[in-house]
Amino acid sequence: MSFTSSEFLIVVFLSMVFTFLIKPLKVRQLLLLSLSYFFYAAMDSLFVWLLLLITVVFYLLGKWIEENPEKPKKQIKLLGVGVILVIAILSIFKLQYLFSLNGGAWLLPVGVSFYSFQAISYLVDIYKNRIKAEKEMISFALYLSFYPQILSGPIERAQNLLSQLKKLQKPSPQLFIEGGRRIVFGYFCKLIIANKVFDIVSPIMDSYERQNTTTLLFSCFLYYMYIFFDFSGYTNIAIGVANTMGIRLSENFNKPFLAISLKDFWHRWHITLSTWFRDYLFIPLGGSKSKYKYVIVIFVFMVSGLWHGPTYNFILWGVYHGLLYVVEQLVKKYIPFTKYLDKAIVFRQIVTTSIISLGWICFYFPDYSTIINVYKHMIIIPLDFNFSTIYQLLSRHNILLFILLLFSIFIDTHRIKYFSYPYNKLHSKHNLINLMILDIQIISIFLLGDIGQREFVYFQF
Incomplete structure (x- = not known):
């Protein structure tokens, strides 16, 4: 089932x-x-x-x-x-x-x-x-x-x-309707966005030797989109179904695309797992008060990688994030000029998203040697930036999908207003907009949805 x-x-x-x-x-x-x-x-x-x-x-x-x-x-x-x-x-x-x-x-x-x-x-x-x-x-x-x-x-x-x-x-009528909205949005994220984005990313990743730097970097970002909308899609369905029974589950994501640092990202991504490791592993080992706190941070990220799977790609994923998290903290602590970047919000969001996107390569490829070769192909080989490939990618795979992708990101970043808007204000302007958004999702699912084609990615863990 x-x-x-x-x-x-x-x-x-x-x-x-x-x-x-x-x-x-x-x-x-x-x-x-x-x-x-x-x-x-x-x-x-x-x-x-x-x-x-x-x-x-x-x-x-x-x-x-x-x-x-x-x-x-x-x-x-x-x-x-x-x-x-x-x-x-x-x-x-x-x-x-x-x-x-x-x-x-x-x-x-x-x-x-x-x-x-x-x-x-x-x-x-x-x-x-x-x-x-x-x-x-x-x-x-x-x-x-x-x-x-x-x-x-x-x-x-x-x-x-x-x-x-x-x-x-x-459940109250408000919670029940909120649950219904979340269920529909969850299926929309999975069946429309995640599955179709994966269909674009997979051929590119599988033929990485023939791709230029721009295409690989863009595909890393798209794979990040796939992971997020697949996992958050499942989470929205789970939370929505629980809502229809009067149960409020914990939020697992909080607009990770808006993260301005790696520390901020891990406060927004897979929140219940991150807080579990914080409360039941990081703090008992000494936490931020320990003189070995940076070693503990890397160890916890390695354990997080092992939790996903005992293979080299997941261990490398944990080490990647652990080391970069520590480097970020050390740079912020010892390099004074970084304080001038505090107000450069968009720049910091782009840098954070880029770092996170590159890390997901470890999720796609199961073996260590292939992962290293992909990174080499992107970085060590003379960089081949050709932005026309992105245009070709957009036109080749239907601009409608990318419009729906942006539409989904917008809904996710405004989800509290969308999911929780009072149901009894039926004739208000905002509720009419919400109904229109709901209609778009339902119609898209029935017309474009890849129902039953691919299971949720986190079911394997």
């Missing part, structure tokens, strides 16, 4: 029926839990047992940690059991891909990188006395398996998601 399949829409419809027509809370929770496990089994029936195992083990560990407040050593041991279990599971399933055991990546359980991180944050928060251990097994099981976000996040903390799942309140 895919997010872009008719079966998924049936699951969404059933969850809304349960939300609005079933009154007893326990029955609603049980039905939603059953629906979540049905959805997961349809995606990956082979590893339902693993989700059940982690659910039961972490439910018990959470209770035992809370029951031993006067035995900190025992609490640490219990916490260690949970952390080691997750590390072992992720290592076993991800390393088998690296060593080509049993045929490869198909053995990676769907969503395990996401729901296992939720499980760890739950235990740590109990240990730190931030939350109480959940007493209801159904509520906790639903927290780890909640179907809109189990596959690729957002990675939720118990303080946010579990507390809402314990109540399962019906």
